[in-house]
Amino acid sequence: MVHWTDAEREAINTFWAKIDHEEVGHQALTRVLVVYPWTQRYFSTFGNLSNATAIAGNPKVRAHGKRVLDALGDAITHLDNVNATYAKLSQLHSEKLHVDPENFRLLGETLIIVLAGHFGAAFTPAIQATWQKFLAVVIAALSKQYH
Amino acid sequence: MSLSAHDKELIGKVWTKISPKAAQIGGDALGRLIVVFPQTKIYFSHFADLSPSSPQIKAHGAKVLGAIGEAVSGIDNVSASLSKLSELHAYNLRVDPVNFKLLAHTLLVSLSATLGAEFTPEIHLAWDKFLAIVAAVLSEKYR
Numbered sequence: 001m002v003h004w005t006d007a008e009r010e011a012i013n014t015f016w017a018k019i020d021h022e023e024v025g026h027q028a029l030t031r032v033l034v035v036y037p038w039t040q041r042y043f044s045t046f047g048n049l050s051n052a053t054a055i056a057g058n059p060k061v062r063a064h065g066k067r068v069l070d071a072l073g074d075a076i077t078h079l080d081n082v083n084a085t086y087a088k089l090s091q092l093h094s095e096k097l098h099v100d101p102e103n104f105r106l107l108g109e110t111l112i113i114v115l116a117g118h119f120g121a122a123f124t125p126a127i128q129a130t131w132q133k134f135l136a137v138v139i140a141a142l143s144k145q146y147h
Numbered sequence: 148m149s150l151s152a153h154d155k156e157l158i159g160k161v162w163t164k165i166s167p168k169a170a171q172i173g174g175d176a177l178g179r180l181i182v183v184f185p186q187t188k189i190y191f192s193h194f195a196d197l198s199p200s201s202p203q204i205k206a207h208g209a210k211v212l213g214a215i216g217e218a219v220s221g222i223d224n225v226s227a228s229l230s231k232l233s234e235l236h237a238y239n240l241r242v243d244p245v246n247f248k249l250l251a252h253t254l255l256v257s258l259s260a261t262l263g264a265e266f267t268p269e270i271h272l273a274w275d276k277f278l279a280i281v282a283a284v285l286s287e288k289y290r
Contacts, residue, residue, distance in 0.1 A: 125182035
C-alpha cells in the first residue's frame with residue numbers, strides 16, 4: 001500500500017479541486033497526440049488528427065480527455081487503494097485496447113506540463129514531486145493487470 | 148529525428164522571449180530536478196545547499212540554460228556548438244544519460260510555468276525534440 005503524508009494528500013486534493021477536468025484533460029490529450037504523434041494509432045476512429053489545429057478542435061479528443069481526467073478523479077477519491085480501483089481499467093487497457101504502458105508515462109509527463117502551464121509558480125517543485133508520485137502510482141495500477 | 152525549419156523558428160522565438168529570464172528558468176528547472184528526482188542530487192554532492200532555493204543550484208541552472216542558448220544559436224549544428232560540453236560530460240562528469248531526459252522534462256515544466264498558454268503544443272513538440280537532440284549530443288562521446 002502506498003504511504004501518503006498529510007501534505008501530499010493536501011497537495012493532490014487542493015489542486016484537483018481547482019482543475020477544470022474537461023479543459024485540462026483536453027489539453028493533455030491534445031499535447032500527447034501532437035508531441036508524440038505515434039500515439040494517434042490508438043485513436044483511428046477519432047476522425048481528423050492531421051495537424052495540431054485539427055487535433056485541438058476534434059470533439060472526440062475533447063470528450064476523451066475529459067473521460068481520462070474523470071478516471072483520474074476516481075484514483076484521487078481512492079488514494080489508499082488505487083490498484084483495486086483501477087483493476088478493471090487496467091484489464092481493459094491490456095486485453096482490449098492493447099495500449100503500450102509507455103504511453104501512460106507520456107500522458108503523465110504531459111499532464112504535469114499542462115498543470116505547470118495552468119498554475120505557474122504555484123506549481124512548486126514540492127507540489128510537482130507529489131503529483132509525479134501520484135501519477136506514478138496511477139501508472140503502476142494501470143499496468144498491473146498486463147500479461 | 149530532426150528539426151524542421153518551422154521547429155527551428157519556434158525554438159528561436161521562444162528563446163528570444165525567455166532569454167532575459169534564462170538564469171531564473173534554469174535555476175527553477177534544476178531546483179525541480181533535485182526535488183522531483185532526488186537521486187540526481189548525487190551529482191551535486193559538493194554543493195553545500197541542496198535545496199531548490201540554493202544559490203549554487205540557481206547558479207548552476209543558469210549555466211545550463213546558457214549552454215542551451217548556445218545550442219539555439221548554433222541550432223544547425225548542435226554537435227559542433229556543444230562539442231566541448233560533450234567531451235566534458237563524457238570524460239569528466241560522466242552523468243548517466245538517463246538524467247538528461249529528466250532535466251529535459253523539468254525544463255519543459257519550467258517553460259510551461261513561465262509561458263502558460265504561449266507554450267503551445269507545437270512549441271512543446273519543437274522544444275521536446277530540441278532537448279532530445281541536446282541530450283543525444285551530450286552523450287555522443289560516452290563510448
